[in-house]
Amino acid sequence: MHTNRLSVIDQCEILQLPKIHSRSGNITSLESMISLPFQIERIYYLYDVPGGENRGGHAHKNLHQLIVAASGSFDILLDDGTAKKLVTLNQPYFGLYIVPGIWRELLNFSSGSICLVLASEKYDENDYIRDYDQFKLIKNEDPSII
Ligand code: TYD
Numbered sequence: 001m002h003t004n005r006l007s008v009i010d011q012c013e014i015l016q017l018p019k020i021h022s023r024s025g026n027i028t029s030l031e032s033m034i035s036l037p038f039q040i041e042r043i044y045y046l047y048d049v050p051g052g053e054n055r056g057g058h059a060h061k062n063l064h065q066l067i068v069a070a071s072g073s074f075d076i077l078l079d080d081g082t083a084k085k086l087v088t089l090n091q092p093y094f095g096l097y098i099v100p101g102i103w104r105e106l107l108n109f110s111s112g113s114i115c116l117v118l119a120s121e122k123y124d125e126n127d128y129i130r131d132y133d134q135f136k137l138i139k140n141e142d143p144s145i146i
Helices: 132-141
Strands: 013-016 020-022 025-027 042-046 055-060 065-071 074-079 084-089 094-098 103-107 114-119
Touching: 065 084, 074 094, 084 094
Parallel strands: none
Antiparallel strands: 013 094, 020 025, 042 114, 055 103, 065 094, 065 114, 074 084, 074 103
């Protein structure tokens, strides 16, 4: 999938995910291009995050992601180089869709929480921007790169 040029945090949105409810428990099922706006190429999940620990702290050049609090809760700080927004995820039937070119930090994990991530690309370290100053420079001076 191609980079979303000149991306801003307003393009990142909370999606309400399908929920199949029953007295014996609920199911949320996600299908590429139906319940989320990209083809799923990779799934990963973060767990056993120690209290007070932050994750993320990077941007992606091409990756689209849907982040779900499969269990527990955590906050995601979104930053497009100009504006910032703090989003709380605390229900497994809501997901945060993040477009490419957005700096994100994950923080305030509750004990035992699970952060499920559906991603549009396979793992590629070259897709990361891990230096915040470099991110700011690119967004402010040459945003067409990401
Ligand atoms: P990273 O994406 O930086 O983690 P986070 O954003 O949660 O802080 O990844 C941490 C390490 O794990 C890094 O060395 C790359 C590796 N990794 C993979 O090998 N495959 C993957 O799919 C992911 C997400 C990470």
